[in-house]
Amino acid sequence: MAQKVHIPNILLLQESCELVAIAEVRSELGRKVQQxxxxxxxxxxxxxxAADPSIEAVAVSGHYANQGEIAIDLLRAGKYVFLEKPMAIMLEQAQRIVEAERESGKRLMLGYMKRFDAGNLLAKEMLEGYLSSGEMGAVxxxxxxxxxxxWTAGLDTPMETTDEPMPQTDVRWPDWLPAEHRNAYIxxxxxxxxNVNLLRWLTGAGDRVQVVSAKLDVQANWGVVVLEVNGVTATIESGSCSGHEWNEHTTIYMDGGWxxxxxxxxxxxxxxxxxEVYEGFKPNKETRKLFxxxxxxxxxxxxxxxxIEAVRNDLPFGAPAADAVNDVRVLEDIFKKHLESMAKAQ
Known part of the structure; x- marks a missing residue:
């Protein structure tokens, strides 16, 4: 993600920032990317x-279980931090990140790019309008x-590789997670x-999300999770298969349409x-596709x-750390429900 996405995008935004350094524990790979x-x-x-005082902000893309610890070190060093998801692998780690943010006086933003998708933004605006006017009824x-x-869409941005081993990380796993289920959980x-974040953001649910049930296979690949999101039943269907498409869809059903x-x-x-919007409450039952x-x-x-603009102008982040803690809590609860379901089935 750093080589394919974030470094090229930062360089394309040089009217508002300067990319001055990278850090990489694999020395040969670091030199190749630098060059x-x-x-x-x-x-x-x-x-x-982090010890370089000239660096104001850092983007982090690392091992899922360890990048949150890197973020804590950077916050404590006085840096603003952009952190790839997931924020943390357990609630305790997420809470320590937020505490480091509070103590440092700096801020951390999560890489929830779906919040910056123009289609998602349009849908959120329309949903808020329908709920405000009442013409579609309730969700x-x-x-x-x-x-x-x-998922790569054939993106051909060059990516350097080496034979150097992946960095070893001293991972602190959740106490409730059996070792044999760690890979499935991650x-x-x-x-x-x-998906959890998207549902919370679209509906403005904040922390008002509870896990009702989770029925997943042993690999936590195929299955269905039932949530209560802002008082409304919501499902997340998961799975993977061969194909050239990305089969991810979200439908919000209301009294008058969807x-x-x-x-x-x-x-x-x-x-x-x-x-796509269906306005069934209208006399002609309109279906519209919008761009x-x-x-x-x-x-x-x-x-x-x-x-970058939020750091430069001291503006709120669109995906702040304090909000992302809710995703970590929900994902922990989903997997706990999954383990409970498997235990009952045995």
Missing amino acids: RWGIPKLYRDHLEL RYIRNSGILSE GYLQQYTH IRLDSPVLLLRNVPAGV PENGRTWPYKEEMRHF
Whole structure:
């Protein structure tokens, strides 16, 4: 993600920032990336980078279980932090990140690019309008389906590789998570944190999300999770299969119709989520497909643009750390329910 997405996007935003350094513990890989992109400084690790007083903000993409710890070190060193999801692998870690943020006086933003997708933004605006006017009635049910497949969209941005081993991390795992289920948990967490976050954000649910049930297979791949989101029943269907598409859809059903979102392939540039609205309360029962005015933008670039501008102008983050704690709590609860369901089935 750093090489394919974040470094190129930061360099495209040089009217508002300067990319001055990278940190990489694999020295040969670090040199190759530095040379390819013409980055002035290369640090051996994030602590060495954190000691550079000229650096104001840092983007972190690392091991899912360890990147939150890197973020804590950077916050304590007085840096603003952009952190790839997931924020943490357990609630205790997420809470320590927020505490480090509070103590440092700096701020952390999560890489929830779906919040910067022009189609999703349009759908959220329309939903808020319907609920404000009352013409569609109340939200009655939400269905999110994420049956995943090819996600890179053939993105051909160069990526350096070496034979150096992956960095070893001293991971502190949740006490409730059996060792044999760690890979399944990380796999589900790193993907479906997007889905949980999207449902919370679209509906303005905040922390008003509870896990009702979770029925997943042993690998936590195929299955269905039932949530209560802002008092409304919502489901997240999960799975993966071979294919060239990204089969992720969200439908918000109301008394008078529905709004449907079709998510694009993740790394497909400048294609927003598809937006379809059915207004069954109207005499002619209209179905409309909408394209947002600023639709030819890439959410990954827009989230980085937002992060930089928010740091420069001391503006609120669109995906703040304090809000993302809710996703960690919900994902923990989902997997606990999954383990309980498997134990009962045995």
